[in-house]
Amino acid sequence: MANYKIHDNPVRDEWTKKIDGLKTLAQGAAFLVDFRQKHTTPFRKDYSLELDWGWIECKIEEKVAMLKHAELNDQQFLNNNTCGANAQTVADAVVAKMDACTDKYEAEKLHINFRIENKPPIMPVNVFMDTDRILGTKLMELRNTDYYALPLAELRKVRGVTTITLQ
Amino acid sequence: MAISAATKAATDALAVNHAPTSVNAQEVHRWLQSFTWDFEKNRTKYPTKYKMANDTKEQFKLIAKEYARMESVKDERQFGSLQDVLARVDAAKRVHPKWNETMKVVSNFLEVGEYNAIAATGMLWDSATAPEQKNGYLAQTLDEIRHTNQCGYVNYYFAKNGQDPAGHNDARRTRTIGPLWKGMKRVFSDGFISGDAVECSINLQLVGEACFTNPLIVAVTEWAAANGDEITPTVFLSIETDELRHMANGYQTVVSIANDEAASKYLNTDLNNAFWTQQKYFTPVLGMAFEYGSHFKVEPWVKTWNRWVYEDWGGIWIGRLGKYGVESPASLRDAKKDAYWAHHDLFLLAYALWPTGFFRLTLPTAEEAEWFEANYPGWQENYGKIYDEWRARGCEDPNSGFIPLMWFIENNHPIYIDRVSQVPFCPSLCKGASTLRVHEWNGKMHSFSDDWGERMWLSEPERYECQNMFEQYEGRELSEVIAELHGVRSDGKTLIAQPHTSKDGKLWTLDDIKKLNCVFADPLKSIKAGDR
Numbered sequence: 001m002a003n004y005k006i007h008d009n010p011v012r013d014e015w016t017k018k019i020d021g022l023k024t025l026a027q028g029a030a031f032l033v034d035f036r037q038k039h040t041t042p043f044r045k046d047y048s049l050e051l052d053w054g055w056i057e058c059k060i061e062e063k064v065a066m067l068k069h070a071e072l073n074d075q076q077f078l079n080n081n082t083c084g085a086n087a088q089t090v091a092d093a094v095v096a097k098m099d100a101c102t103d104k105y106e107a108e109k110l111h112i113n114f115r116i117e118n119k120p121p122i123m124p125v126n127v128f129m130d131t132d133r134i135l136g137t138k139l140m141e142l143r144n145t146d147y148y149a150l151p152l153a154e155l156r157k158v159r160g161v162t163t164i165t166l167q
Numbered sequence: 168m169a170i171s172a173a174t175k176a177a178t179d180a181l182a183v184n185h186a187p188t189s190v191n192a193q194e195v196h197r198w199l200q201s202f203t204w205d206f207e208k209n210r211t212k213y214p215t216k217y218k219m220a221n222d223t224k225e226q227f228k229l230i231a232k233e234y235a236r237m238e239s240v241k242d243e244r245q246f247g248s249l250q251d252v253l254a255r256v257d258a259a260k261r262v263h264p265k266w267n268e269t270m271k272v273v274s275n276f277l278e279v280g281e282y283n284a285i286a287a288t289g290m291l292w293d294s295a296t297a298p299e300q301k302n303g304y305l306a307q308t309l310d311e312i313r314h315t316n317q318c319g320y321v322n323y324y325f326a327k328n329g330q331d332p333a334g335h336n337d338a339r340r341t342r343t344i345g346p347l348w349k350g351m352k353r354v355f356s357d358g359f360i361s362g363d364a365v366e367c368s369i370n371l372q373l374v375g376e377a378c379f380t381n382p383l384i385v386a387v388t389e390w391a392a393a394n395g396d397e398i399t400p401t402v403f404l405s406i407e408t409d410e411l412r413h414m415a416n417g418y419q420t421v422v423s424i425a426n427d428e429a430a431s432k433y434l435n436t437d438l439n440n441a442f443w444t445q446q447k448y449f450t451p452v453l454g455m456a457f458e459y460g461s462h463f464k465v466e467p468w469v470k471t472w473n474r475w476v477y478e479d480w481g482g483i484w485i486g487r488l489g490k491y492g493v494e495s496p497a498s499l500r501d502a503k504k505d506a507y508w509a510h511h512d513l514f515l516l517a518y519a520l521w522p523t524g525f526f527r528l529t530l531p532t533a534e535e536a537e538w539f540e541a542n543y544p545g546w547q548e549n550y551g552k553i554y555d556e557w558r559a560r561g562c563e564d565p566n567s568g569f570i571p572l573m574w575f576i577e578n579n580h581p582i583y584i585d586r587v588s589q590v591p592f593c594p595s596l597c598k599g600a601s602t603l604r605v606h607e608w609n610g611k612m613h614s615f616s617d618d619w620g621e622r623m624w625l626s627e628p629e630r631y632e633c634q635n636m637f638e639q640y641e642g643r644e645l646s647e648v649i650a651e652l653h654g655v656r657s658d659g660k661t662l663i664a665q666p667h668t669s670k671d672g673k674l675w676t677l678d679d680i681k682k683l684n685c686v687f688a689d690p691l692k693s694i695k696a697g698d699r
Contacts (some may be wrong), residue, residue, distance in 0.1 A: 001643035003641075004643075005651055006639070006652070030593075041629060042608075042609060042628045042632065043609060044609070047610060050634060051638075078691060095383050108629075112629065126549055129212065133213065134214075136214035137214040137216065139213065140214060140216050140363050141216050141429075141433075143627060144216060144433045144437070145432060145433075147436040148436070155604065155622065155625045159608065159625045160608065161606035161625070162607040162608070163606055164605040164606065164612065165453070165604060165605040165694060166605075167604060
């Protein structure tokens with residue numbers, strides 16, 4: 001039960017303090033990916049930040065972007081992920097996996113995990129955006145092929161939902 | 168006076184071959200077609216399953232100069248009327264008070280649609296490869312900028328010249344409180360700019376504009392005029408003159424992909440989802456705005472819907488695209504069932520939740536109730552008697568200590584919100600086609616109201632991540648939420664929203680709401696607790 005204001009609230013204050021404590025790029029990037037895994041996307045592990053995760057993620061990204069600006073030179077800024085890996089190499093590996101993928105649920109995980117691990121400022125925008133387009137295109141193709149093949153009851157099973165009420 | 172031989176020669180030559188004083192617009196348009204790019208090396212920024220053909224044509228063949236000339240004439244007529252004639256005859260004060268409230272919602276929400284259409288058509292410009300097709304999308308981008316300003320201007324005009332400006336003047340910060348906002352964002356925002364670029368075109372141009380702008384932008388002018396509003400027709404009909412070009416753009420989008428094998432695999436699915444997305448919100452909301460937001464009635468919404476959505480669009484317009492493999496959406500039949508009762512179901516909930524609005528609502532009068540019963544037999548038994556009970560309990564009077572939301576709780580009629588459309592529904596009361604289905608997935612509860620939407624969520628759940636108002640405000644007292652989100656007038660205590668438009672009626676304040684001690688609860692948590 002939230003029972004606090006939307007914009008200025010104790011949850012955001014608490015996370016602002018945690019974000020202030022991030023002092024290095026490596027620390028900030030790891031913190032950001034960990035946050036995304038736990039609190040964002042439909043696969044998140046924890047819904048306790050349901051009302052504020054978007055704002056908090058944005059604030060962590062701001063901090064990581066500033067740390068990146070302080071620690072990376074221009075060459076690294078355009079070509080490397082925050083961990084130092086070549087961004088295009090990372091992107092090419094994910095695209096190769098997606099190219100080989102024929103299952104829409106696997107493709108969905110590949111795409112969502114790519115975003116968790118690489119969404120800027122982790123990966124340079126110039127590499128991320130194009131890779132995201134390629135992955136998204138393939139995912140949409142897989143999802144939209146034989147869209148009505150399964151009846152709803154079967155589709156619920158495949159998605160793995162637990163039906164609580166069905167009128 | 169004698170002239171030099173050279174000057175004479177030049178004068179004689181010009182007499183035979185006139186120097187060009189302007190360039191023919193169609194010549195310029197032909198010249199634009201040479202602006203082709205090497206698309207082996209270039210690519211769009213946006214994902215799409217389709218490949219648009221590089222030689223697609225566009226019917227209007229406008230160039231910027233002709234476009235600007237045409238639109239400036241329209242703007243002169245429109246703003247001239249508003250600022251001169253309509254201001255002199257005090258037109259804004261002659262609008263029926265109920266309709267004045269309706270325009271707070273209609274113009275402000277349409278502004279959002281137009282704003283997102285700027286982005287959508289920019290995306291389509293980027294995605295298309297044919298110069299002529301790009302030119303068509305570009306003209307639309309300019310239109311949408313114009314329309315965004317026009318919609319904003321309608322609210323500004325009403326606020327400046329009309330009656331009860333609260334809501335017209337600050338809708339941009341108060342519109343998010345209530346349940347209508349997020350559904351509107353779903354159709355006007357997400358539908359237009361998220362996902363496949365061609366699917367966005369289908370949402371915006373093939374469904375939003377070709378199907379629903381007739382009811383939205385044309386029918387609204389009839390209802391407006393009948394209720395004393397000459398401002399809305401002046402602006403909205405000027406907007407509508409551009410919409411034909413947008414419908415043509417949607418047609419050309421389909422033509423551009425007709426020979427792509429992807430079209431045979433995906434197009435009808437995308438069209439079906441786009442139609443269901445748009446109609447799920449517009450069918451009930453437009454019907455509610457027209458019939459419950461007016462005093463003087465025009466034509467029953469179900470007839471308007473049947474003519475423009477079912478016959479003109481689903482039959483004739485989509486029929487013309489049949490040669491490209493396009494079929495009428497399978498969901499059209501289900502939508503038709505909803506077009507009869509869905510807007511009545513929605514008004515019941517909208518009135519129950521009136522304190523969360525940025526406009527005033529009014530219960531149907533006895534005369535209006537007769538009109539409803541005559542046009543929707545069974546209305547009095549299903550809805551009218553509930554309104555009679557609410558009125559008898561003094562729902563319009565702040566001294567009564569009663570808002571209709573309390574009636575829903577007392578009578579165990581929980582209100583749910585559909586995860587996909589974000590449209591609220593009450594399964595135990597609704598006469599429309601909505602049925603409740605609740606699923607738990609990865610530790611989260613989701614409610615749905617129909618098969619089509621449920622399938623859309625099961626197919627791509629990340630697209631519908633959005634907290635509804637019961638999740639967002641859970642545990643919070645109603646007056647606190649209204650105060651935080653600026654739902655009060657300039658005195659800092661009287662609500663913008665009111666359950667009546669009577670000049671003599673008392674206005675509700677934050678204190679009146681606070682006394683009710685209404686605390687938001689998430690109905691899905693009650694289901695879960697009961698289930699366990």
